[in-house]
Amino acid sequence: MYKILANTIFLGKDVHFLPDCHSTNDIALQMVRQGNVSEGTIVICDHQIKGKGQRGNVWQSQAGLNLTFSLILKPDFLDITEQFSLNMCISNGIRGLLEDYIADVKVKWPNDIKVPGYGKIGGVLVENTFSGSNWEYAIVGIGLNINQKTFLNPEATSLALITENNFDLKELFKLSISRIEQSYLMLKRGRLREIKNEYLNHLYLRNNKSRFQSNEEIFYGEIKGITSFGKLQIETEEGQLRLFDLKEIVFLD
Template sequence: MYKILANTIFLGKDVHFLPECHSTNDIALNLVRQKRALEGSIVICDHQSKGKGQRGNSWSSQAGQNLTFSLILRPDFMDITEQFYLNMAISNSLKQMLQDYVPTIEVKWPNDLVVPGYGKIGGILIENTFSGKEWEFAVVGIGLNVNQVDFESNRASSIKLITGSEINLEELFRLLITQIEQGYIQLKKGKWKEIKQEYLMNLYRKEIWANYSSNGEQFEGKIVGISADGKLKIELKNAEIAVFGLKEISFL
């Protein structure tokens, strides 16, 4: 049972715990639509049966083994063109906390958590609601493989598989929420340059030549940065810089 957090300012003061659900993001979005959402509310589920990932992918998680939860935030201090800074702030916070368990963890653009040599251990899915041109709410869904050891995909891993240690889920949840709140406060304070620098410093494959595919064609490239709107900037072999959106490129 996940309780209201005492050591945070506003995150986790309203916690909705469900033993089982389809998707914590869907439940959080329903709270927003029903005008029942408070900034800092959290929906957490012990077994998420139809979790959502980027590109319309699913997020599979065994009951009682992992963390699957959604945060409700109200980033109305930002312009809707600046959405990726929220993504970077959340990614940085997760990286900072989890590196105490797995020092080699990196952020794979746009918002996966990977450990080179092992695979993906977590991901973030942000779904937004708007009122006209104003940003109303952001629902930040987070899935983290903690104690699960069996996966259908050989590209997935977990903290336990990497470290060999069983992790207390409630303690890890408390530490993550505390760190995420600090990252969000940094965003509110306008520390955007620092947030982007940290994101780039921890970016998977940055300044490394690797293989990718786009529009059915494979090519070799080197990640060199992120555009203002969060697109991936890759240097090609001819020294040209190409820019790719979420559904325009695949990592090979």
């Protein structure tokens, strides 16, 4: 059982544990819609059957071996044009935790956690709710591959596969929430530039010549950064700086 966390200020003071569920994000969103939910509430599940990933993909996870949970946040201190700052701060917190165990961890835009030479070890999916132009809640779904050692997806990996050790899920959950909270408090204090710089400094393939696909076009370019709205900036071989949204670009390297 996952208990209320004592090592945080507000995250994890209300933890809802489910042995299995379709999606922790769906459960968290249902709680928001029903009202009477506080910021920092966490929904965690041992076996997530239809966890959500980017581009409508399903996050596959074996029961009892990984961390799959959702945070309910209320980032109404941010302008809605600053939504990607929340993605960056969460990704930074998770990456920072994993770097305590793995030497080189990158964030693959927009918010996949990747270990070069091994594969994808985690991911973040942020789903926002708005009332007019006001930001009500953000549901932050997080999946981390911890002790799983076999995957249907050949691009997936885990902490256990990389380090050849097994880990205490409850301890890693506690540490991950503490790291995420620290990063979120930076965001709350307006340290957006520091958050973006940290994100860019660990951005997968940044300033490396790589192959990409946009629609039917395959081209070479270098990732140079991201816009304030979270679009990816790629400089092509011809020197043209192009901008891409999530569904407009595919990494081929």
